[in-house]
Amino acid sequence: MKKGVSLFLLFVALLIVFPLFFRNPFPRHLLIMIMMYAVMSIGWNIIGGYAGQVSFGNAVFFGAGAYTSAVLLTKLGLSPWIGMAGGCVASVALAVIVGYPCFRLKGHYFAIATIAVGEIMAGLFMCWDFVGAAVGIYLPILPQSFRNMEFHATKLPYYYIMLVMLLFAIGVAFWVERSRLGYYLRAIKDDPDGARSVGINIRKYKLYAFCLSAVLTAVCGTFYAQYVLYIDPPSTFGLTISIDLCIISLIGGLGKLFGPVIGSFVFIPLIELTRVYLGSEGQGIDLMLYSALMIVVAILRPQGLYGLFVRGSR
Amino acid sequence: MEIFAQTLVSGLLIGFVYALIAVGLTMIFGVMDIVNFAHGEYLMLAMYLAYWGFALLGIDPLYSLPGVTLALFGLGILTYYLLIRKIIDAPMLSQIFVTFGILIFLRGFAQFLWKADYRAIPHSLLSGNLQVAGVYIGLPQIVAAVGAVVCNGLIFLFMKKTRLGTALEAVAEDKEAARLMGINSDRMFALAWGIGIGSVGVAGALLSSFYYTFPEVGGNFCLIAFVVVALGGFGSVVGAFIAGVIVGLVEVMSGYLLAPSIKFVVVLFLYLAVVLVRPQGLFGKA
Numbered sequence: 001m002k003k004g005v006s007l008f009l010l011f012v013a014l015l016i017v018f019p020l021f022f023r024n025p026f027p028r029h030l031l032i033m034i035m036m037y038a039v040m041s042i043g044w045n046i047i048g049g050y051a052g053q054v055s056f057g058n059a060v061f062f063g064a065g066a067y068t069s070a071v072l073l074t075k076l077g078l079s080p081w082i083g084m085a086g087g088c089v090a091s092v093a094l095a096v097i098v099g100y101p102c103f104r105l106k107g108h109y110f111a112i113a114t115i116a117v118g119e120i121m122a123g124l125f126m127c128w129d130f131v132g133a134a135v136g137i138y139l140p141i142l143p144q145s146f147r148n149m150e151f152h153a154t155k156l157p158y159y160y161i162m163l164v165m166l167l168f169a170i171g172v173a174f175w176v177e178r179s180r181l182g183y184y185l186r187a188i189k190d191d192p193d194g195a196r197s198v199g200i201n202i203r204k205y206k207l208y209a210f211c212l213s214a215v216l217t218a219v220c221g222t223f224y225a226q227y228v229l230y231i232d233p234p235s236t237f238g239l240t241i242s243i244d245l246c247i248i249s250l251i252g253g254l255g256k257l258f259g260p261v262i263g264s265f266v267f268i269p270l271i272e273l274t275r276v277y278l279g280s281e282g283q284g285i286d287l288m289l290y291s292a293l294m295i296v297v298a299i300l301r302p303q304g305l306y307g308l309f310v311r312g313s314r
Numbered sequence: 315m316e317i318f319a320q321t322l323v324s325g326l327l328i329g330f331v332y333a334l335i336a337v338g339l340t341m342i343f344g345v346m347d348i349v350n351f352a353h354g355e356y357l358m359l360a361m362y363l364a365y366w367g368f369a370l371l372g373i374d375p376l377y378s379l380p381g382v383t384l385a386l387f388g389l390g391i392l393t394y395y396l397l398i399r400k401i402i403d404a405p406m407l408s409q410i411f412v413t414f415g416i417l418i419f420l421r422g423f424a425q426f427l428w429k430a431d432y433r434a435i436p437h438s439l440l441s442g443n444l445q446v447a448g449v450y451i452g453l454p455q456i457v458a459a460v461g462a463v464v465c466n467g468l469i470f471l472f473m474k475k476t477r478l479g480t481a482l483e484a485v486a487e488d489k490e491a492a493r494l495m496g497i498n499s500d501r502m503f504a505l506a507w508g509i510g511i512g513s514v515g516v517a518g519a520l521l522s523s524f525y526y527t528f529p530e531v532g533g534n535f536c537l538i539a540f541v542v543v544a545l546g547g548f549g550s551v552v553g554a555f556i557a558g559v560i561v562g563l564v565e566v567m568s569g570y571l572l573a574p575s576i577k578f579v580v581v582l583f584l585y586l587a588v589v590l591v592r593p594q595g596l597f598g599k600a
Contacts, residue, residue, distance in 0.1 A: 054410050101590050107406050108349040109589050112540050116582040119537065123579040243414070250411055283429070284529075287422025295415035298408045299400050 012167070019159050028155045032227070034268045035162045036220050037248055039169040041260030043216030044245040046176055047209045049255035052189030053103070056242050057114030060098070060121045061091040061214040063236035065221025067125070070137045070231055080149040084222040091218035092211045099210040103203050115239065122237035136232025139225060149226040158227055165223065166261075169216050173257055176212065185209055186255070217245075247294050316448050321570045322563070323449055327459040329562020334462035334517045335535055336542035336554040337469055338510035344549025345486045345506035348398065351413040354536025355420035356511050360386050360518020361527040362428060368435050368522075375435065375523045376457070383515040390511025394504045402503070417532075424529035432526040441523075458520035465516045466555050469509065473551060482506060486549065534578065538565075541585040547595030557596060 015035075019028055044058050068090045069083025078086075102113045126134050142148040151157040176182045184205045187195040196202055225231050244267070252263025267290060274286040339353045360382050367378035375382075393416065401409050443450045473479040484492040485502040493499055525531070542561050546553025564584055569577035588595060 048407075052407065054407060101586075105589055105593065108410070109544070109593065111410055112349070112544070113586060113589060115537065115540075116585050120579050120582050120586075123576065123582075127573065127575050243418070246411070246414075250407075254407065284422040284424070284426030287418050288426065289422075291415045291418035291422060295397065295412050295419070298411035298415065299397070299404075 015163055015166075019156055025155055028159055030269060030272055032155065032159055032162050033272065034264050035166045036223065037244065037268050038261045038264035039162075039165050040217045040220050040241075041245050041248040041252070041264055042169040042173050043213040045249045045255065045260045046173065046185075046216075047206070047213040048246060049249055049253075049259065050176065050182060050185040050189065051206055051209045052255075053206060053210075054107075054111040054246065055114045055210075055213070056111055056239065056246065057098070057116075057118035058213065058217050058245050059237050059239065059241035060094060060118050061217035062221040062224070062241055063121060063125065063233070064091040064094055064214075065218030066225040066231045066236045067131055067137075067221075068218075069222040070139055070225045071131060073139060074137060079147050080222055080226050081147070084219055087218040087222050088215045091214040091221075095210045095214035096207060099207050100203070103206045103210075114242075118237060118239055118242055122233045122239075125233040125237060132232070134233065136230060136235075137225075139229040139231075141229070149223075150229070158223075162223065165219060170257070170261070172212060172216065176209075177257055181205060181208060189255070247290060250294060251297055317570070319447075319449050321566050323451055324455065325563040325566030326559060327451070327455045327562070328566070329559035330459040330462040330466075331517055331521060331558075332535075332538055332542050332562050333555045333558025334465055334513055336539040336546065336558055337466055337551055338513040338517075339539045340543045340546065340549055340551065340554045341469070341513075342506050342510040343543065345482060346398075346402065346503050348402075348409050349413065350510070351410065351536070352416035352420060352532075353510075353514065353539055354532025354534070355417050355424075356386060356389065356514045356532070357518045357521070357535050358424060358527070358529065358532035359389070359420060360515045361522040361525070361531060362424065363515075364519040364522035365433050365435060365527045369433075375519050379461075379516065379519040382519040383512050386515030386518070387508045387512035390507040390509075391504050393511070394507035398507065399500070399503070417536075421529055421532070428529065430529060432528045434526050435523055452524060454520075454524035458524070461516065461520045465513060466551075469513060470551055470555075472509075478505070537578075538581060541581055541588075543595075544585050545588050545595055547597040550595070550597040553595055553597030 015031075018031060022028060022031075040058070040062065043061075044055065047053050047055055047058075065084070065087035068087035069080045072078040072083040072086055073080055098114075098117050102110055102117070105113055125131060131137065141152075142150050144151045144153065146157070149161075176185070184195065184200050187198075187200060188202050188205060192202060221236060224236070228235075248263035248267045249260045250263070251267055252261065253259030270290060270293075271286045274289060278285055335353070335357060339350060342348060342350050363382045363385060364375040364378050367373040367382070368375060397412055397416070401412050442453050444453060444456065445451075471479075473483060481492070481497045482502050482505060484495065484497055485499050489499050492502075538561060542554055542557045545560060546555070546557030561581060561584070565577050565581050568580035572580065
């Protein structure tokens with residue numbers, strides 16, 4: 001365990017000093033994306049990994065976070081930080097509305113229902129004029145400041161904001177793992193009937209997990225909107241985002257604290273680099289690469305790559 | 315009024331094709347409890363096969379249909395032996411990830427080889443319209459609907475009237491008991507994949523003469539197939555047939571009454587409503 005802690009501290013220290021050595025925009029951007037997907041995958045892992053409920057619709061929370069803050073900023077001029085809080089509220093509401101009925105469904109039915117929810121949201125936002133419909137929303141270029149969550153000269157502030165979010169997400173997952181909630185979720189995953197027979201309110205704890213998952217995804221939505229300064233339905237509600245989160249968690253290790261972090265550090269560079277080096281000629285190769293990885297891991301190593309990186313710890 | 319009738323007829327016709335796609339999905343699910351998320355991608359491959367048969371060799375989709383069906387039948391069996399067989403007893407998470415992985419792989423494969431272009435067969439053997447009582451119906455659509463009905467009927471007869479079909483149903487009912495009766499469940503699973511993917515081959519060849527072919531074409535069809543299967547009841551062939559027609563009508567009518575861009579949202583709401591109110595579907599066992 002001691003070794004695990006020092007390994008983690010080393011990891012954090014490396015992330016803190018990374019931008020001092022890499023001054024070009026691309027490596028910094030790459031790390032920001034890795035950390036952002038790690039945060040969202042940690043969120044996915046709470047519902048998908050610990051509780052075993054495969055959600056193919058977590059992008060709806062990403063979209064909810066992005067659209068809530070973007071609308072509050074463009075229509076009311078509110079700071080994105082307030083928008084981020086609003087996005088969390090919206091995504092928790094969404095998680096309850098979707099989760100309450102859908103957690104009655106088992107396995108495949110739940111997975112397909114979450115695809116349906118995601119596609120419904122994308123479809124509705126595509127024709128909702130108030131939020132820009134298919135055109136999306138261009139966020140206004142404001143003077144750079146922490147309050148505006150916009151930085152034009154350098155990506156550095158974005159980098160450290162994301163790093164803080166990552167540490168927060170790891171903290172949340174750590175707490176879930178140690179808390180009563182974590183034990184309940186694992187019980188629900190391994191033996192739902194047994195969990196029910198000892199008096200665990202299954203739906204309630206699945207909902208808690210789903211709400212935590214939603215919040216961690218929504219804050220990334222707001223961050224993404226402020227980072228890219230443009231959002232539209234496919235880039236925020238798209239099914240591919242939801243799928244990426246599942247794959248990252250699977251590759252790293254389902255239901256493991258650092259699984260999604262490891263998965264993100266493997267997966268995101270893989271697709272970003274294939275995109276950069278193969279360009280449009282190689283369109284599709286990235287998909288083939290990571291889907292092959294996904295199939296191989298699911299068949300041969302369902303516990304993920306976790307054990308290869310973190311030996312001996314939990 | 316004429317537009318209404320026109321819409322009704324086109325919904326009915328496409329509904330038969332939906333039913334055929336869904337029958338393959340429901341058969342695989344019914345026999346081995348695995349949801350094939352890549353179902354629409356096999357349809358996409360079938361459409362490309364028919365398209366290239368026409369573009370390179372000049373063979374009309376109507377004539378290449380048997381070949382496409384056979385190829386997809388083989389691909390289904392190959393998929394079973396290569397991948398699916400290894401995850402029959404695996405946790406559901408692994409099963410979902412493997413068939414989902416196949417989906418992404420095939421889509422990437424098509425994007426890489428054939429790019430994102432929309433391709434259409436310009437003058438197939440069946441082009442032109444039929445006019446019946448003021449309603450125009452495209453000839454390819456009629457042939458597709460008839461072909462889908464015939465193929466559905468054949469699958470139904472096969473399941474009910476042949477020894478092999480009965481054996482397939484026995485495995486679906488109870489794997490262990492079927493094994494004790496001397497039925498090789500491994501081969502039955504392979505057969506289910508062959509027939510399930512083969513029927514998508516028929517649907518793909520029929521669709522290719524009037525529908526655009528592109529790498530993502532499978533996505534919507536696959537989601538619609540899920541809705542159809544949920545509505546008809548997972549595992550029910552008859553249910554899939556009736557539900558296919560209902561979904562076709564709902565889709566086209568909501569496009570007509572509300573807005574074309576929202577018709578898909580309505581169909582997905584139908585899925586949620588069905589699984590939440592009646593999880594076993596219209597014809598499934600509780």
